[in-house]
Amino acid sequence: MQLRDLLGRQPEALLFDLDGTLIDSVPDLASAVDQTLRQAGLPAAGEALVRGWVGNGARKLLERALSHTKGTADDAELDALLPVFFECYEACCADHTVAYPGVEAALKAWHVAGVKLACVTNKPERFAVKIVHHFGWSEMMPVVLGGDSLPTKKPAPEPLWVACERLGVAVENTIMVGDSVNDVSAARAANMPVIAVPYGYNYGSDIREAGPDMVVESLDTLCTL
Template structure:
């Protein structure tokens, strides 16, 4: 990235907020393993990694409801809560066996850190395993904080999830940007007054280019250029 681009980005932004699954990390195989262990405990067939990619994004309970629905089982609220606890227990045993950062993530996060940008993760995954994964992948630091599904009283697409994280990071909403992969990331960002950049490879049934983001990128190392385009207005 050209030094002038660095300066343009740093002048426009002070905070970068990322979604986690499907944006920074490819976690579908580990999610698939944990979900399938719960299904097996209930005498149901496993899901595939592709299923996991489509079932994720709205929190673990919704993921579990979708997984059971695929097997023809509808869960009431108590059942959904119980199987979600089972899933979390399995998942937290080893959330990083197969999980990796997408190509370019480490370098871009390090570059933004050198620019002095505050960086945080806003995810509908629980905070505990999110921190474990980010630390294991050596993304935290420079990513400084995580707001998970259980961190605040609200979660994406509620804009409060993003805004409270920005406040905790010491950033300004008018100088922040959201990087994600789904309609919930765009919805939360725009409701909070932030521009949104989506990745094209994420965990969403609807193509990223149909979701209304300011920019869609096909490689993570294209993110600085995307922020430069937004900054140039």
């Protein structure tokens, strides 16, 4: 199955999740989490645990880290530590983050073919923009929506609709590409097909259980439109 099989025609646009879909950001996220925990007088969590906590935005990531290290994570503590985490992450967000195999080739191929590309992530917008720029994708992916760009975030459909509006494409001619149940749920709510990758961050569950229209091991396998 190829992209055109999902719509019956070549798509106008593809919307991509970022963490776990295009990039493996866990090394830098784990570094920022551990720095934040240490500043709070708590033990570091380590990369292996953080890998299982990523996917619902920064606040939820920090909540999971605090719950693991001290058993609780109240709103006041989260409010106090979230700016610390953001400061730590901003300093290191592109240090050890890497693109998954096949991503670079796939994005370039779709861009050359005239398919419009956007990033729709729950990561705060300023970090997403910085990372997209770091990898040299800004020209190919001019629209970047973060978890704080709109009043709602995935799994709500609004970020997907707004991305389509800013790209100037129809929702019915667009495909979502992600790695988690949030991406699948957002695409279903937005009434667009969804492709999933199995290598990302889905809280230990097989992404196939979420019911995407297609699962691909590497995005470059879809470059033949």
